Amino acid sequence: MTRTLASLDLAPVLPLWLLLVLAAVALAALIPALVRRARGAWWRALAFLLVLGALANPRLVQQTRETRPDIALLVTDRSASTEVGDRAAAIEAARAAIEARAGRLPDLELRTVVAEEGGNQGTRLFAAAERALADIPRARLAGVIAITDGQVHDVPRSWPGDAPFHVLLPGRQGETDRRLRVIEAPGFGIVGRSVDIRLMVEDLGVAAAQPGGPVRLTLRRDGAAPRTETVPAGREHRIAIPIERGGPSVVEITAEERPGEVSTLNNTAVVAINGVRDRLRVLLVSGEPHAGERTWRRLLKADPNVDLVHFTILRPPEKDDLTPLNELALIAFPVRELFQQKLRDFDLIVFDRFSNRGILPPQYLRNIADYVRQGGALLMSVGPEFTGPSSLAATPLGTVLPARPVPGSGAVAETAFRAQVTEAGLRHPVTEGLAGANPAADAAATWGRWYRYLRADARGGNVILGAPGGSPLLITDRVQEGRVALLLSDQIWLWSRGHDGGGPQAELLRRIAHWLMREPELEEEDLTAAIANGRLTVTRRSLADAAPPEVTVTAPDGTVTRRTPERTGVAARSRTCP
Structure with a gap:
């Protein structure tokens, strides 16, 4: 609608204060003449008025104004939660009704914006509204109407501006719903310890007025067998989750369904907890001294997160010649403390060229085998001592080893060769993509040569490195809950010395150790x-x-x-x- 308005506007030639001073001077000159009724007083007054009026510079202003309508904003929620039941249809019907009514108001313009699904960010309804308000003058904003199911994840502390904000919620009278709300969940946890998840089961709607009863929760971690707990509704509850391995662990918690509730989608919560190791405890047991023993120690001590306990056993524990301790160059090996009392305190046990010449009783070797079966990790690097009657394969520990040496004098092969990644090794994360490895099973590797390996018969596991003639060189195996890796050569230390070009010794042993400790990024399945x-x-x-x-x-x-x-x-x- 267009309207024309006329008004008188002043554009004084002199400043306003100066005009006021002149008017005061003129008035002071006129008052005595008017009091004495002198001739020509009124003519002088008219002259002063004309001069002051000319200095005030009056103008006639004529304006043509066009009335602009007010603007109302309609925000429609289209997130995934609005698809529950018939919410989407109710929201669409409300939107159509509001647009129809607003269209009949002559001085109102209605603008509609849609808040789409925000994925992991949830429903960003206010973010969509703020983007639309950026194009609307605040003086013309009549108000904001939001049609949503109420699940909004970016609610500000205060609504900006003085325009009213209205919310329409789709639903039916008497509806009830159960929601599992995670109050606090840690992002990290120390391996070997437990973390607490704080949660609450809430009954919304009509059920909120009723006293909360017990609710059964089902917990499932990493796809394992579920376990159940009973918690009271409407009260905070803590659930202890043990962290058993490094890397992320996914915990799924589901509350039992309440009869008549709107949806069961919010009865489930998923929490991801990343397991980190406080310090890696490694027990390195060396047998007869050899050139590679110092390489093992340097490799393990190079990592500041490794607590290394290293023993070289050269005398049986029962040998005691009554020599004073201050005169002994060698001390008796604390077998009972390590292999019975504190065995399960270690994350990884490494045997380097160790042969059992009556040094460890069978009971302690059986303890190590049980430690592996119950979730422990064992790495063995063997040489010629692995053959013959003193081999660990002939002890109770042999029941968890994936290979046995071939009988006879041909078990030890001394010849120059390059370790070959097998077909399975090309797909196994321990040996996949190693620098210098053969790109295919029938291709040649380019890393340095070794000069001794053991011929053995693989009884299980995956052969990921091979020696000439198809003999296994590195075998990884799962034994019930634990894992074992067997390296059938004692010459991997040549790679660390750079012999014949060297090789990725540190990377390979790091991957083996992390696979043994079940790091998720090295899982082969x-x-x-x-x-x-x-x-x-x-x-x-x-x-x-x-x-x-x-x-x-x-x-x-x-x-x-x-x-x-x-x-x-x-x-x-x-x-x-x-």
Whole structure:
């Protein structure tokens, strides 16, 4: 609507204060004449008025004004939570009704903005509103109307401006819902200790007015067998989660369904806890001295996070000739303390060219075998001592070893050779992509040569490094809950000396140790999923060369999607599925 207005405007030639002074002077000159009623007083007054009026410079201003309507903002929530039940239909009907009513108001302009799904960031409703308000003059803003289910994750402390803010919530009278809310969950935890997750089970709606009863929670970690706990509704509860390995552990917590609740989607919470090792405790037991013994010690001591206990056993524990301790160059090995009382305090046990010439009783070797079966880690680097009657393979420890030396005098082979990554080793994370390794099973490696290996029969595990004639050189194996690695040569130290070009000794041993301690990035059988930019990527790593299985993905709304993964790597056999 257009309107024309006229007004008188002053644009004085002189400053206003000076005009006032002149007016005061003129008035002072006129008052005596007017009091005496002198002739011509009124003419002088008219002259003064005309002069002051000319100096005030009056102007007639004529304006044509156009009335601009007020602007109202309508924010519609289209996040994933609005798809529960018939919320989406109710929101759409409310939006259409508001737009229809606003269209009948002549002095109101309605602008509509949609708050889309924010992925991991949740519902960013106020962020969408603020982007739209940037184009609206605050003087014309009539108000903001939000149609949402109430699940908003960017609510500001205070609403900017003085415009009213209205919220419409879709729903029915008497609705109830159960929600599992994680109050606090640690992002990290020390391996071997427990962390607490603080949570609360809340009954919303009509159920909130009723006294909270016991609720059964189901906890599942890393896909293992579930366990249940009973917690009171409406009260904070702590759940202790033991951290058993390094890397991320995914804990899924589900509250039992309440009869008649709107949705069970918020009955489940997923918490990721990254396990870190405080200090790595390693027991290194050396047998007869050799050139590579110092290399093992230097390698393990180079890591400041490693607490190394190193013993070289050269005398049996029962040998005692009553020599005073201050005159002994060698002390009796504390076998009872290490292999019975404190054995499970170690994260990794390493035997380097150790032979059992009556040094360790069978009971202690049996303790080490039980330590492995119950989740321990054992690394053995063996030489000629692994053959013959004093071999550890002939003791109770041999029950957890993945190979035995071949009988006879041909068990020790002394010839120049280059370690070869096997077909399984090309896919195994311990030997995959090592510098100097052969790129294919039938190709040649370029790292330095070794000059001795043991011929052995592999009884289990995965042979990832091989010697000439198809003999195993490095075997990794899982024994119940624990892991074992067996290196059938004592000459890996040549790589650290740079002999014949050297090789990745430190990297290989680091990977072996981390695989033994079940670091997630070195799992040879692994299935991971990650969401980035609204895209789900599923990656499977496997030593099997068979065709990848079909992947089934179930969305929060129950939609099931099936995809056949594609191979994206030859060595690692990594497959992704969008």
